[in-house]
Amino acid sequence: MAEIIIFLSLLATGYVVGTTLERHHYKSILKREYALRKLPLIASKKLPDDFLPCETSLVTGNVVISIDYFKHFVAALRNIVGGRVSSYESLIDRGRREALLRMREAAHNLGANYVFNIKMETSSISKGYNNNSIGSVEVLAYGTAVIIPKVELPVSESQGTLNLKPK
Amino acid sequence: MLLTTLEYVPGRNVIKHLGLVQGSTVRAKHVGRDFMAGLKNIFGGELKGYTELLSESREEAIDRLRQQASSIGANAVLNIRFSTSTITQGASELYVYGTAVVLE
Numbered sequence: 001m002a003e004i005i006i007f008l009s010l011l012a013t014g015y016v017v018g019t020t021l022e023r024h025h026y027k028s029i030l031k032r033e034y035a036l037r038k039l040p041l042i043a044s045k046k047l048p049d050d051f052l053p054c055e056t057s058l059v060t061g062n063v064v065i066s067i068d069y070f071k072h073f074v075a076a077l078r079n080i081v082g083g084r085v086s087s088y089e090s091l092i093d094r095g096r097r098e099a100l101l102r103m104r105e106a107a108h109n110l111g112a113n114y115v116f117n118i119k120m121e122t123s124s125i126s127k128g129y130n131n132n133s134i135g136s137v138e139v140l141a142y143g144t145a146v147i148i149p150k151v152e153l154p155v156s157e158s159q160g161t162l163n164l165k166p167k
Numbered sequence: 168m169l170l171t172t173l174e175y176v177p178g179r180n181v182i183k184h185l186g187l188v189q190g191s192t193v194r195a196k197h198v199g200r201d202f203m204a205g206l207k208n209i210f211g212g213e214l215k216g217y218t219e220l221l222s223e224s225r226e227e228a229i230d231r232l233r234q235q236a237s238s239i240g241a242n243a244v245l246n247i248r249f250s251t252s253t254i255t256q257g258a259s260e261l262y263v264y265g266t267a268v269v270l271e
Contacts, residue, residue, distance in 0.1 A: 010209055013209060013210070014209050014210065014211070017209075017210040017211070018210055018211035018212070021210065021211055021212040022211065022212075025212070025213075045173060045174055046173075047173070047177050051177065052177055052178045053177075053178050054177055054178070056169070056171050056173065056176065056177065057170075057171075058170040058171060058172065058247060060222075060225070060249075062218060062221055062222050062225070063213060063218055064213065064214040064217035064218045064221065065212065065213050065214070066207050066208050066211055066212060066213070066214050067208070067211055068208075068209065068210055068211030068212075069208070069209045069210075069211075071211065072208075091211075098213070116172075116173060117172045117173050118172075119172060119248065119249075121249060121250065121251060123251040123252065123253060123259070124253065125214075125217060125253070125259065135208055136207075136208070136214055136217070138217070138218075138221055138251065140221075140225075140249055140251065142172060142247075142249060143172055144171045144172045144173050146177075
């Protein structure tokens with residue numbers, strides 16, 4: 001009986017705290033993405049010739065993010081019937097966007113105009129409760145910040161990963 | 168030492184290729200952090216201790232790459248890639264590699 005009560009209270013705290021944290025996190029992600037919308041991320045390997053002369057520098061951003069108890073439970077249920085596991089989708093999405101943002105903030109602090117050749121990498125750090133499912137993941141984003149001295153290149157407002165305005 | 172994920176350095180020519188250079192480090196989490204992470208697993212969200220641990224370890228891997236590159240006389244490392252692998256439950260390896268070159 002005591003075990004069931006502990007389990008249910010863990011589920012409830014996981015749900016309440018986890019959902020609140022996720023909402024706050026998304027709010028801050030949207031705000032910072034809007035603030036950095038003029039720093040485009042480009043996956044291509046070659047720089048256009050008219051960027052010369054320019055300076056380059058390696059920039060990285062990483063984050064370790066964990067799933068809450070409730071979502072973990074829902075995902076375990078989903079494993080029985082199969083299909084889309086939306087609770088992990090939001091975890092990975094938050095991790096990727098946060099890692100990208102940290103990389104862009106690092107590039108922004110260097111005064112970069114663009115970030116080229118971006119690579120992303122995801123690895124699972126701990127294996128959850130019964131050692132067979134994802135507990136937390138690390139996302140690393142890295143790329144080459146391109147600093148073009150003085151010359152301001154026109155960047156359209158619509159560029160960037162997201163066009164959502166924070167409320 | 169110039170580090171870049173590009174395959175060349177814009178505006179500068181490569182005089183000499185010196186081959187692959189690498190840096191790696193294996194890090195374990197300590198008990199305190201592991202305990203806090205266990206708590207965080209209930210609530211979800213970022214595990215700041217781990218984020219710092221991994222970024223410090225990655226810095227160290229990059230340092231080793233840099234040392235190796237400068238010991239063979241390179242002044243830049245091109246096409247850098249990172250890779251992470253979990254060795255056991257508590258330890259992960261951070262690996263960074265690239266091509267050492269001499270720029271003019």
